[in-house]
Amino acid sequence: MGELRLDRTDLALLAVLQVEGRISNSDLAERINLSASACLRRVQRLEEGGVIAGYAALVDPARVGLGLQAFVRVQLARHDADAITDFSQRVNAWDEVVACHALTGDMDYLLQVVVRDLDHFSRFLLDRLLNGSGVADVNSSFVLRAVKQTRRLALDHLA
Structure with a gap:
């Protein structure tokens, strides 16, 4: 699979998710200034494209x-x-x-x-x-x- 084209909004979403992986979609959308549905579509696109490889708890x-x-x-x-x-x-x-x-x-x-x-x-x-x-x-x-x-x-x- 080729590299997924990312814009500034995608990068902003990823920056927040890297720090707050459990943030709700509505809070994420508000933080990035998107509607909840647009935010969810973008996150799903990043997941399906393999940019977001998964979610995990960081264990000490x-x-x-x-x-x-x-x-x-x-x-x-x-x-x-x-x-x-x-x-x-x-x-x-x-x-x-x-x-x-x-x-x-x-x-x-x-x-x-x-x-x-x-x-x-x-x-x-x-x-x-x-x-x-x-x-x-x-x-x-x-x-x-x-x-x-x-x-x-x-x-x-x-x-």
């Missing part, structure tokens, strides 16, 4: 007992299509991995891993990541504190 990992976060750089042993597909399928099955990005440079992937504690991380690393998943090398860095963490995109530069 530490408050639910997931107190350790790590970024793990991974290098695969092989780079053929089967090895890449196998690794991708495995990563998608691991709940501890909340994000995985294919990279350029000396490592192939960057995983963001969220677990209870160091023991949980050790079990994840040894039992899953290094056990039959085609990984040749890993390099882990533990998060000391988050300086900035957002999913909000800078849309004001697009208008």
Whole structure:
């Protein structure tokens, strides 16, 4: 699917929804100076066009007992299509991995891993990541504190 053409009103809607995902349609329409029906049509168009990929609650990992976060750089042993597909399928099955990005440079992937504690991380690393998943090398860095963490995109530069 191609890129959806967005105007200033679409960008304003998205800016509000990124901060207040649970805002009512009537409040959103008022904030953007649209009628409720026009606002709803625009939001539905953005959802159907894949611009709005979904809605979710942002959960604080530490408050639910997931107190350790790590970024793990991974290098695969092989780079053929089967090895890449196998690794991708495995990563998608691991709940501890909340994000995985294919990279350029000396490592192939960057995983963001969220677990209870160091023991949980050790079990994840040894039992899953290094056990039959085609990984040749890993390099882990533990998060000391988050300086900035957002999913909000800078849309004001697009208008």
